């Protein structure tokens with residue numbers, strides 16, 4: 001990668017032990033689909049961006065902020081922003097909702113780091129999100145009282161309610177049955193508008209519906 005943009009995301013990562021090497025950029029407000037065969041490094045890339053895995057060598061910059069800068073595997077990184085300071089939202093195929101919290105409380109949990117003060121304002125915002133994801137009136141239900149598709153809708157709201165600067169979606173529709181997936185795909189097209197997103201998917205339908213660009217990871221063997 002030769003130049004770093006000011007707005008959006010630029011990434012250049014090597015994880016030698018996993019034979020992963022990727023370099024791409026995502027303009028602000030666009031969705032990049034990250035595709036490649038099993039084991040090519042899609043999840044590894046998302047983990048490095050989220051702050052859960054340190055690459056051997058690499059740099060990532062988001063809207064002018066360096067997330068990490070690791071020039072030399074034998075030395076400490078020049079910069080390593082902790083996960084909770086990156087402003088990144090992560091959603092996988094499993095909703096990972098807190099089982100003991102209601103839908104509305106799960107969404108409010110997502111706002112903990114967002115710029116919304118006061119419990120009442122957060123609750124109002126969470127109710128707005130419930131409406132937006134088509135679950136108005138479901139706020140009191142616990143995850144086990146929701147279908148898989150409904151729970152994934154709540155998980156989407158929880159991630160986006162925090163106002164992330166970058167959204168990482170790791171196969172967000174993979175665990176849903178074929179009947180539930182199209183509606184959630186439609187929801188994503190609406191709620192991801194104007195957000196910077198990386199979408200890991202194996203499905204052409206997701207790419208066509210959601211992606212502005214595609215980056216193919218070439219396995220390093």
Ligand SMILES: Nc1ncnc2c1ncn2[C@@H]1O[C@H](COP(=O)(O)OP(=O)(O)OP(=O)(O)O)[C@@H](O)[C@H]1O
Nearest residue numbers: 017018019020036037038039040041042043044045
């Ligand atoms: N915890 C781990 N420890 C060591 N190596 C790992 C670990 N997780 C994954 N790998 C290896 O890292 C490489 C990249 O794996 P990764 O899960 O990032 O690929 P992927 O493209 O997301 O694959 P898939 O499509 O199967 O989810 C693979 O060779 C994998 O075996």
